[in-house]
Amino acid sequence: MLNSVGGGTGSGFGALLLDKLSVDYCKKSILTVNIYPSQETFVSMVEPYNSILATQFLIDHADVCITMDNQAIYDICQNKLDIELPKYSNLNRIIAQVMSSITTSMRYDGALLRDMAELETSLVPYAKLKFLICSYAPIISHQKVDHMQLSTVEIAKLAFETTNMMAKCDPRLGKYISCLLLFRGDIIPKDVSSSIFQIRTHKTIRFVDWCPTGLKVGIDYQFQQTLPKDDIRKALRSACMIGNTTAVSQVFSDVCYKYDSMFAKRAFVHWYINEGMEEAQFVEAREELAFLQKDYEEADSAINEENQKENAGKTAQKQLLVNVIDQRVEIVYVENQQVLIDYSQFSHFKRQYIYNFHMHMNKSTKIPQQNKSITLFQKNKGDQTNKNQRSCLVTNQREY
Ligand SMILES: Nc1nc2c(ncn2[C@@H]2O[C@H](COP(=O)(O)OP(=O)(O)OP(=O)(O)O)[C@@H](O)[C@H]2O)c(=O)[nH]1
Incomplete structure (x- = not known):
């Protein structure tokens, strides 16, 4: 559906x-x-209510849910396909291309996915954690094609890039539980093996500790098909990634934030009550989503005890203590403390910023002075998340 x-x-x-x-x-x-819905362009004021009420039904009745969002696809149209003002038809063609790639192996008797049930058994470890994200590569406009015929290795790399994701979330801020990489077209199996080898050795993606082998690959020799008006240029080879990652909860966090702000004032709720709904249904739907987010959080942080013992000796020296005080975020280096990842306290923007900063510091050969504090953010009026004083530890473990 x-x-x-x-x-x-x-x-x-x-x-x-x-x-x-x-x-x-x-x-x-x-x-x-x-x-x-897109977080930037609203069609209706009550989109957050509708989204959360509908998500409750998905949690209860669907088996596999592929989560996409219009904002991510708008961004792809603008940034990758140079479409200044994307229309629904532009978005829908991309969505159709992704859906076609996911079902190629079911339609053409491929080896990896023979039916929908196989998709579910490969990707959904728990009935509730069934919200998947997907990406597509290469997304190349007609103008750029002459300069860009990408290899299998490059395509595999692109398939895991945030800018190619169909949902507005950054998988680098979460961990994959399971993942399928479906190649299509002129693919040589040897190249696929070396791309997987590179993904694993460069730690492009992180897996939850309790399911470290969750990457499956499928090859289908059917070429990608396009329509004459398609914005994506036909490629010799393409890949579609479909993954179960804890980062999907970022999509829900953004909707929840808007939902909570509106529901706190009971804005627009009377329209639903007049149609026969009860206020309790709103509370119940929101609670169910909060449980789902908690489940993803637990899946992210659950660490196999064996692994924990093994890694205890290897714990990196540098660790970041992130303090949010009034309108500032301070990052302090501390040594060998118990690691607690809690990105959920930060807005998407800040998570990205902390992550980038963190990556930068990890790459740097200079060992920072212990307990040196760095002010990251100045006052940012648009940001509502750091009103209260909060603090958390962010790990700098090497899987990043
Ligand atoms: N990707 C995509 N999104 C769409 C399309 N049509 C609508 N949307 C999005 O879907 C959401 C709801 O759009 P509506 O057209 O109001 O959908 P509806 O389900 O018919 O809702 P009502 O008009 O309230 O009955 C909005 O966030 C739109 O941006 C489409 O063709 N493609």
């Missing part, structure tokens, strides 16, 4: 249909592709 969760019909009727399908076809796997 493909629906947009921001609108009334897509979320309301979509949820009802899903409910009915799960009862009538309880033995079939239900795969949904859900389009979350």
